[in-house]
Amino acid sequence: MPREARDSRRAIFEAAAAEFAARGFSATGVDRIARRAGVNKAMIYYHFGSKQRLYRDIVREIVLAIRTRTRAIAAGDAGPGRKVSSFIEAFVSEAQARPHMPPIMMREVAEGGRHLDAGTLRVIAGVFESLLAILKEGRRTGAFIRVHPLLMYFTIVGPTMMFFGSGPIRSAILSLAAVGFPEVGPELLIEHLRKMAVRTLTPSPHGAGTPARAGAGPRSRSRSATTSSGDQA
Amino acid sequence: MPREARDSRRAIFEAAAAEFAARGFSATGVDRIARRAGVNKAMIYYHFGSKQRLYRDIVREIVLAIRTRTRAIAAGDAGPGRKVSSFIEAFVSEAQARPHMPPIMMREVAEGGRHLDAGTLRVIAGVFESLLAILKEGRRTGAFIRVHPLLMYFTIVGPTMMFFGSGPIRSAILSLAAVGFPEVGPELLIEHLRKMAVRTLTPSPHGAGTPARAGAGPRSRSRSATTSSGDQA
DNA sequence: GTCTATAAATAGATAGAC
DNA sequence: GTCTATCTATTTATAGAC
Numbered sequence: 389m390p391r392e393a394r395d396s397r398r399a400i401f402e403a404a405a406a407e408f409a410a411r412g413f414s415a416t417g418v419d420r421i422a423r424r425a426g427v428n429k430a431m432i433y434y435h436f437g438s439k440q441r442l443y444r445d446i447v448r449e450i451v452l453a454i455r456t457r458t459r460a461i462a463a464g465d466a467g468p469g470r471k472v473s474s475f476i477e478a479f480v481s482e483a484q485a486r487p488h489m490p491p492i493m494m495r496e497v498a499e500g501g502r503h504l505d506a507g508t509l510r511v512i513a514g515v516f517e518s519l520l521a522i523l524k525e526g527r528r529t530g531a532f533i534r535v536h537p538l539l540m541y542f543t544i545v546g547p548t549m550m551f552f553g554s555g556p557i558r559s560a561i562l563s564l565a566a567v568g569f570p571e572v573g574p575e576l577l578i579e580h581l582r583k584m585a586v587r588t589l590t591p592s593p594h595g596a597g598t599p600a601r602a603g604a605g606p607r608s609r610s611r612s613a614t615t616s617s618g619d620q621a
Numbered sequence: 622m623p624r625e626a627r628d629s630r631r632a633i634f635e636a637a638a639a640e641f642a643a644r645g646f647s648a649t650g651v652d653r654i655a656r657r658a659g660v661n662k663a664m665i666y667y668h669f670g671s672k673q674r675l676y677r678d679i680v681r682e683i684v685l686a687i688r689t690r691t692r693a694i695a696a697g698d699a700g701p702g703r704k705v706s707s708f709i710e711a712f713v714s715e716a717q718a719r720p721h722m723p724p725i726m727m728r729e730v731a732e733g734g735r736h737l738d739a740g741t742l743r744v745i746a747g748v749f750e751s752l753l754a755i756l757k758e759g760r761r762t763g764a765f766i767r768v769h770p771l772l773m774y775f776t777i778v779g780p781t782m783m784f785f786g787s788g789p790i791r792s793a794i795l796s797l798a799a800v801g802f803p804e805v806g807p808e809l810l811i812e813h814l815r816k817m818a819v820r821t822l823t824p825s826p827h828g829a830g831t832p833a834r835a836g837a838g839p840r841s842r843s844r845s846a847t848t849s850s851g852d853q854a
Numbered sequence: 855g856t857c858t859a860t861a862a863a864t865a866g867a868t869a870g871a872c
Numbered sequence: 873g874t875c876t877a878t879c880t881a882t883t884t885a886t887a888g889a890c
Contacts, residue, residue, distance in 0.1 A: 396873080412732065414648035418866065428875055433867065435873095491731035498724035498731075499645065500789025506797055513794045520800070538802055539780065539813045542787075546779030547772065554775075556733025561746045564739055567753070569771055580772045580821075587820040588813075629855080651884065661857055666885065668855095 397435045399425040404432075405446045409488035410556075412495050413443055413503050444505055447496065450489045451511045454482050458518035468526030472589065475519055476544055476581045483552045484574045490553035516541050523589075532589045540588070544581055551577055630668045632658040637665075638679045642721035643789075645728050646676055646736050677738055680729065683722045684744045687715050691751035701759030705822065708752055709777055709814045716785045717807045723786035749774050756822075765822045773821070777814055784810055 403425035407416045418439050422429040436442035457478040461471055483490050501509050519541050526532030551572065558569050636658035640649045651672050655662040669675035690711040694704055716723050734742050752774050759765030784805065791802050 410732070411735075412645055412647065412728070414645065417864080419864090428873095429866095430868080430876090431874065439866065494727045494731040495645070497783065497787050497790050498727040499643070501793045502644075509790075509794050510797055512790075513797070513800045517800055536803065536805055536809060536813065538805055539784070539810060542780040542783040543776065543813070543817065546781075546783040547775040548779075550730065550775040550779040550782075551772070554730050557730050557742075557745075560734045561742050564743055564746070567746045567750055570769065572769055572771055576769060577772060580769065580776070584776065584817055584821055588817055650882080652882090661855095662884095663858090663886085664856070672884070 396425070396427045396431050399427055400432055400435060400442070401446065404442050405488040405492075408443060408446060409491040413439075413499075440503060443503055444508060446488075447492060447504060448508045448511065450486060450492065451508060451515065453486070454479065454489075455511050455514040455518070457482065458515050462518040462521045468522055468529060468531045469586065469590070471522045472519075472526070472585050473582050475522060476585060477578055479515075479544060480548050480574055480578050480581070483548050487552070490549040490551075494549050494553050519544070526589065533591050535589060540585070543588075544585065547581065548577065629658070629660045629664050632660055633665055633668060633675070634679065637675050638721040638725075641676060641679060642724040646672075646732075673736060676736055677741060679721075680725060680737060681741045681744065683719060683725065684741060684748065686719070687712065687722075688744050688747040688751070690715065691748050695751040695754045701755055701762060701764045702819065702823070704755045704758070705752075705818050706815050708755060709818060710811055712748075712777060713781050713807055713811050713814070716781050720785070723782040723784075727782050727786050752777070759822065766824050768822060773818070776821075777818065780814065781810065 400421065404416070404421045407421050407424060410416075416439075418429055418432050421442075422432060432439070432442060436445065458475055461474045461478060464471065464474075466474065496504065501512070504512075516538075520537045523532060523535065523537050523540060527534065561567065562569065633654065637649070637654045640654050640657060643649075649672075651662055651665050654675075655665060665672070665675060669678065691708055694707045694711060697704065697707075699707065729737065734745070737745075749771075753770045756765060756768065756770050756773060760767065794800065795802065
């Protein structure tokens with residue numbers, strides 16, 4: 389497997405990841421990928437067979453890296469509190485290390501995983517299962533109060549993907565001089581999420597697990613939010 | 622402006638919103654929209670001029686509805702704590718009332734607002750500005766501790782969009798029998814976010830604003846997360 | 855306002871020389 | 873492994889009859 393002037397397969401892989409992240413699967417043309425990679429379009433089909441297989445390879449690599457880390461954390465011997473903290477740190481640092489991940493995953497969520505294969509979907513499920521296992525362990529040992537695992541998952545994953553994926557739209561808005569977004573770094577995000585997770589998961593030191601909502605009681609509302617929207621009841 | 626058998630403009634508008642939400646801007650064909658709306662394809666161009674203008678109209682209507690509500694909340698005379706709570710409730714209930722909103726907005730964030738006009742981007746900025754004003758007011762009155770506004774915004778908006786936008790991918794994963802997702806309703810989400818916001822924003826009753834991280838200290842890590850990935854510093 | 859027919863451009867993918 | 877040339881299908885959009 390010689391690697392001359394420049395490994396064309398790798399060049400395609402990285403150019404495609406950047407294009408898919410910036411424009412989405414169907415808006416990205418193979419011509420564009422080839423031009424960006426500096427290779428001939430036919431090489432994409434030589435190496436990957438189709439645009440979809442190329443895309444799937446990219447997504448799978450991304451989610452595999454995340455699941456590998458979160459699984460190791462869940463299976464470790466640290467306490468549940470530290471495991472949650474490590475989960476957050478792992479997820480954020482993966483998002484930071486692979487700038488293409490957040491936009492691609494946001495789109496894939498929005499699209500219902502339509503472009504993915506069953507194996508990759510299972511890997512994605514595995515990331516959630518890692519957190520689920522940690523939360524269950526915390527329940528067993530009494531370290532955590534009862535929380536909804538999916539909501540906890542979304543409260544870690546959602547802000548992280550929004551934060552790292554929103555760079556371009558923040559720039560676009562900034563150029564309109566409407567708002568000045570204060571700068572944020574990954575360390576601040578990790579710190580924020582850790583605090584949030586700890587405060588949400590650990591029993592309140594001054595009372596029951598569900599403290600009174602200080603000054604944030606429910607308001608009377610005019611709009612009706614009666615019907616549940618389908619499957620999430 | 623007579624509305625006979627069925628207003629074709631409205632039919633197109635709603636069919637397009639559903640298609641754009643499910644497949645994204647470029648993966649959605651005008652043929653598909655027309656078929657779903659039960660009208661002729663030429664009617665799309667008669668009413669909207671182009672696929673992009675149709676898309677922009679849809680997005681603008683969505684974000685305008687949100688900004689109208691959040692602005693009114695920020696300008697109201699309730700206390701900051703209640704305003705944050707109302708902001709959360711407004712955002713969640715808009716996401717629930719318009720099922721097309723979360724996927725469309727997730728994609729638009731991922732794409733950097735590429736398909737949007739400046740006016741719509743400004744409206745999006747206005748939603749954030751509503752929360753920003755509330756947070757500043759809370760700082761002035763001493764009700765809130767110092768938090769990063771953008772992180773707070775993402776921690777409300779991110780989980781909400783993930784929650785409502787992830788229905789299809791959860792179904793896809795569920796069909797693989799890998800994980801059973803526990804059911805969640807919007808009320809639980811609102812409750813969860815409210816608690817999260819209150820605990821993050823209000824000064825700790827038992828000490829300084831930044832409590833010790835109970836069992837969640839930083840771990841030594843082997844992976845390096847040194848370089849900042851470009852524009853998000 | 856609504857339809858048919860079609861223009862014009864671009865997409866993903868392949869054949870085959872080298 | 874890499875390139876040129878091309879096939880085929882699909883896409884946005886429009887012209888023009890009714």
